[in-house]
Amino acid sequence: MTRIVKPGAAIFINILRRLTQRRIAILLVLATAAHALLMLTFDLTERNFSEVTVGLFLAVALPVTSLITAGATLGDERTENTMPYLLVKPIPRWLVAVSSLLASVVTVMAVSTLGILLAWWLGARATGDNGTGWPMLVATVIIAVGYSAVFVPIGLIARRSTLIGLAYILIWEGIIARVVDGVAASSIWRIGLTAYADLGGGLPRDVDDLLATLTPGTGGAITKALSLAALSIGVTTWLLRKRDMA
Amino acid sequence: MTIPDTTTVSVENVSKWFGQKVAVSEVTSVFGPGVTGLLGPNGAGKTTLLRMMTGLVRPSEGRITIEGIDPHDDYRALNAVGFVAEDEAVYKHLTARKFVRFNAVLAGVADPESDTERVIELVDLQGAADRPVGGFSKGMRQRTKVAAALVHRPRVLLLDEPLNGADPVQRSHLIDLFKTLGARGYTVIVSSHVLHEVERMADRIIAITDGRLAASGDVRSLRALMTDIPQTIRIDADKPRILAAALISTPYASGVKLENDTIHVEAADPAGLARAIAHLARQHGVIVRRIQPEDESLESVFSYLVHRR
Numbered sequence: 253m254t255r256i257v258k259p260g261a262a263i264f265i266n267i268l269r270r271l272t273q274r275r276i277a278i279l280l281v282l283a284t285a286a287h288a289l290l291m292l293t294f295d296l297t298e299r300n301f302s303e304v305t306v307g308l309f310l311a312v313a314l315p316v317t318s319l320i321t322a323g324a325t326l327g328d329e330r331t332e333n334t335m336p337y338l339l340v341k342p343i344p345r346w347l348v349a350v351s352s353l354l355a356s357v358v359t360v361m362a363v364s365t366l367g368i369l370l371a372w373w374l375g376a377r378a379t380g381d382n383g384t385g386w387p388m389l390v391a392t393v394i395i396a397v398g399y400s401a402v403f404v405p406i407g408l409i410a411r412r413s414t415l416i417g418l419a420y421i422l423i424w425e426g427i428i429a430r431v432v433d434g435v436a437a438s439s440i441w442r443i444g445l446t447a448y449a450d451l452g453g454g455l456p457r458d459v460d461d462l463l464a465t466l467t468p469g470t471g472g473a474i475t476k477a478l479s480l481a482a483l484s485i486g487v488t489t490w491l492l493r494k495r496d497m498a
Numbered sequence: 499m500t501i502p503d504t505t506t507v508s509v510e511n512v513s514k515w516f517g518q519k520v521a522v523s524e525v526t527s528v529f530g531p532g533v534t535g536l537l538g539p540n541g542a543g544k545t546t547l548l549r550m551m552t553g554l555v556r557p558s559e560g561r562i563t564i565e566g567i568d569p570h571d572d573y574r575a576l577n578a579v580g581f582v583a584e585d586e587a588v589y590k591h592l593t594a595r596k597f598v599r600f601n602a603v604l605a606g607v608a609d610p611e612s613d614t615e616r617v618i619e620l621v622d623l624q625g626a627a628d629r630p631v632g633g634f635s636k637g638m639r640q641r642t643k644v645a646a647a648l649v650h651r652p653r654v655l656l657l658d659e660p661l662n663g664a665d666p667v668q669r670s671h672l673i674d675l676f677k678t679l680g681a682r683g684y685t686v687i688v689s690s691h692v693l694h695e696v697e698r699m700a701d702r703i704i705a706i707t708d709g710r711l712a713a714s715g716d717v718r719s720l721r722a723l724m725t726d727i728p729q730t731i732r733i734d735a736d737k738p739r740i741l742a743a744a745l746i747s748t749p750y751a752s753g754v755k756l757e758n759d760t761i762h763v764e765a766a767d768p769a770g771l772a773r774a775i776a777h778l779a780r781q782h783g784v785i786v787r788r789i790q791p792e793d794e795s796l797e798s799v800f801s802y803l804v805h806r807r
Contacts, residue, residue: 255606262603266589273591333587337646340552341604342577493570496516497554 259343260351267355270328271321272362280317280363287313288370296378299456305371305388306459310448313367314392315425315441318360318399319417325356325400326488327407335497349404349488353481356400357393364392387451390470391444397477398440401484408491429464436464440480447473504530506578506654506685507551512560514546514709521546523709524560529654529687533680535700536689543709544689545584548658551687552581564654577606580652582643584659584689590632594623594642597631598649605650617645622671636663644672654685661695673699729768733761733775734788741786744778745771762792 271277287308291301326348329335338348372385399417407413425439436442442463449455449468507529514522522543536544549555550562553569553576561568567575589597598617602610618627621641626634631642640663647655657676661669676699680686690696696703697717705713735741742761746754750771753764765771772789779786 259604259606262600266592266600269591270589333583333585334589336552336554336581336583336587337589337601338604339554340576340579340581341601342573342575342606343604344573494556496556497549 255343256347259341260347263338263348263351264355264358267325267329267352268359268362271324271355271359274324276320277359277363280320281366283313284309284317284364285367285370288367288374291371291374296374298375298379298381298384301371301375301378301384302452302456303459305375306445306448306455306462309367309371309388310391310395310445311441311462314360314364314395314444315399315421316418317363318356318396319403319421320414321359321363322356322400322403323407323410323413323417325352325359325404325407327411327413330408330497331411339492339497345492346485346489348492349485352488353400353404353484356404357396360396360400361392364396368392384452387448390451391448391473394447394473394477395441395444398443398480401477401480402440405484405488405491408488409495433465436466439464442466443473443476446470506530506565507687508561508563508566509547509551510561510563512547512550512557512562514543514550514555514558521709522550522557525706525709525711526560527704527711527714529685531680531683531685532701533676533686533688533699535696535703536687536706537691537693537696537703538689538706538712539691542691542706544691544706545658546709547706548581548656548687548689551654551656552576552579577650578653580647580650580655582640582647582655582657582660584662586636586639586663588631588634588639588642590630592631593628594618594631594634594638594645595627597642598645601646602649607650610649613649613651617648620648620675621645637665637668640664641668641672644675648679652684655679655687657686657688659689659691661690661692669695729765730792731763731765731768731771732788732790732792733763733786734759735761735779736785736787737782740782741775741778741784744782745774748774748778750774 287304290304290308294300329338368385368389371388375384376382403413403417406416410416425441429435429439429442445463446466446468447470449463450470454468455463505528509525509527512522512525513520525547536547538544546555550557551564551569556570564575565578569575569579589600592600595614595618599610599614602613607613618624621644623638623641623645626638631639634642640660644660661672664672676686676688680701688696688699700717702716704711733741738756738759738761742754742756745751745761745763750765750767751763752766755762763771775786775789
C-alpha cells in the first residue's frame with residue numbers, strides 16, 4: 253500500500269505545486285473571481301446572484317479555467333520533457349493518471365476559492381441566507397472533475413489542448429448543444445448546472461434556457477462526473493502505456 | 499542468441515521507426531556489469547535506443563529486456579533502472595534536495611531522506627542542495643539528474659550524454675563516479691558523441707550510426723579500426739601544381755587531387771607527410787598558406803566504419 257500511496261501523493265503534490273506556481277494561475281484566480289467582483293458593483297438580490305453565478309462563473313470562467321489547468325497537468329510534463337521522472341519508475345501508470353486527475357481538480361478548486369468565497373459572502377449578505385454558496389460549490393466540483401477528466405488526457409496527446417478546449421466550449425457546448433436536441437447532455441458545465449439548479453431550487457428566468465433539454469438533478473450530475481473521471485483514468489493510463497514518450 | 503549469465507540488458511534485433519524515419523535498425527547487443535559507451539554522432543539513434551531500454555519508447559520490432567523483464571510492459575523492470583535523459587529538463591520549482599527526494603519516493607526507497615543525502619554527497623552538491631534547480635547551471639543540473647537517477651541504487655544506469663554542459667572538473671568527477679559504479683558491478687550504459695570522453699570511462703564501446711550498429715568491442719579494438727582510416731589533408735599554397743606533383747612522388751601520399759587550386763592529399767602516413775610537405779615546399783620555393791585535416795569529425799569516422807562493414 254505504501255508503494256502506491258507515497259508515490260501517488262508525491263506526484264499529486266508535485267503537479268499541484270507546478271500548476272499553482274505558474275504565472276497564469278494569478279490570471280485564473282482573477283477570472284474565477286470576476287463574477288464576485290461584478291457583484292460588488294450592483295445591488296445584489298437572490299435572482300441576480302444566481303444569474304451572474306451561472307452566466308459568468310459556471311458557464312464561462314470555470315470551464316475555461318478547468319480546461320487550461322487540466323490541459324497543462326500532463327501536457328506540461330510532456331512539453332517540458334519531465335515525463336521520464338514519472339514514467340521511468342517502478343510504479344503503475346494508472347497511479348500517474350489518478351494523481352494527475354486529482355491534482356487538476358484540486359488546482360481548479362484552489363484557484364476558484366477566492367471567487368467562490370467572495371460570492372458566497374456577498375450572496376449571504378444580500379439575501380440573508382448563508383446557504384447560497386452551497387449549490388455553487390457543488391457545481392464547481394462537478395465541473396472541475398468533468399473538464400479535468402476530458403482535458404488531462406487531451407493535454408497528454410495534443411500540443412494545443414487549450415485551443416481545442418476553447419473550440420469545444422464555444423462551438424460544441426455554446427452553439428451546437430443549444431440548438432441540437434440531446435447534445436446538451438454532453439455539455440460538462442451544463443451537467444454541473446443541473447446540480448446547481450437542483451440544489452438552488454431552479455434557475456432564474458433569464459438563464460433557465462441554458463439547461464436546454466436537461467433536467468435539474470444532483471445525483472445524476474455527480475454520477476456523470478464520476479463516470480467521466482473513471483473513463484479518463486482508463487484512457488490516460490492506456491495512453492501512458494501505449495504511446496511513445498520520445 | 500545465447501545470453502551470458504551476467505547480462506542485465508538484452509537488446510534483440512530491435513528496430514524503431516517514427517513514421518517514415520528509421521531511428522534504430524536491427525540492433526542486437528547485450529550489456530552486463532561495467533561501463534559501456536554508446537558512441538555515435540548526433541541523430542545516430544543513441545537516444546531512441548536508450549529510451550527503448552527505459553520503456554519510454556516501444557520498439558517497432560524486436561525485444562528489449564532488463565533483467566529478463568520487458569520495461570515497456572512491466573513497470574517492475576524499472577526497479578533496476580536509473581535514467582539520466584539528454585535534455586536539461588528538471589522540475590525547476592524544486593530545490594535539488596527536494597528533486598532527488600521526489601525521485602527517491604517514486605522509486606520506493608525505504609528511507610528517502612538518508613538516500614537523498616548519500617547521493618547529493620556523491621555528486622558533490624551539498625552546498626547547492628537547497629537552491630531551486632531552475633537556477634542551476636547546465637552542469638549542476640546534470641549532477642542533480644545523476645543524483646536522482648542513483649538514489650534508489652539501480653543495478654542498471656542509463657545515461658544519455660550525461661557530461662553535456664559539465665565543466666572539466668565536473669566531467670572528471672562524473673567520469674570517475676561512472677567508472678567506480680561500473681567497477682562495483684553496476685551496468686552503466688553511457689551515450690556520447692565525444693570519442694575521447696567515452697574512451698576515458700568505458701570498458702566497451704558500441705558505435706552506432708544511422709540507427710545501425712557500426713562496431714562493437716573494447717576500446718582498443720575500436721581504436722585499431724579507426725587507425726586504418728586514411729586521412730585526407732587539404733593544402734592551400736601559392737604554387738599548388740608544383741607541390742602536388744612533388745607530393746605524388748613521395749611514399750607518404752596514397753593519392754593527390756587538385757581542385758580549384760587546393761590540394762587534397764590522402765595520407766598513407768600522416769606524420770611522414772607533414773614532414774615531407776615542409777621539406778618539398780622549401781625545396782621548390784612554395785609558400786604553404788594552410789594545412790588542414792579534412793576527416794577528423796566523428797561523423798567521418800562512423801561513415802568509414804559503416805562503409806567498411
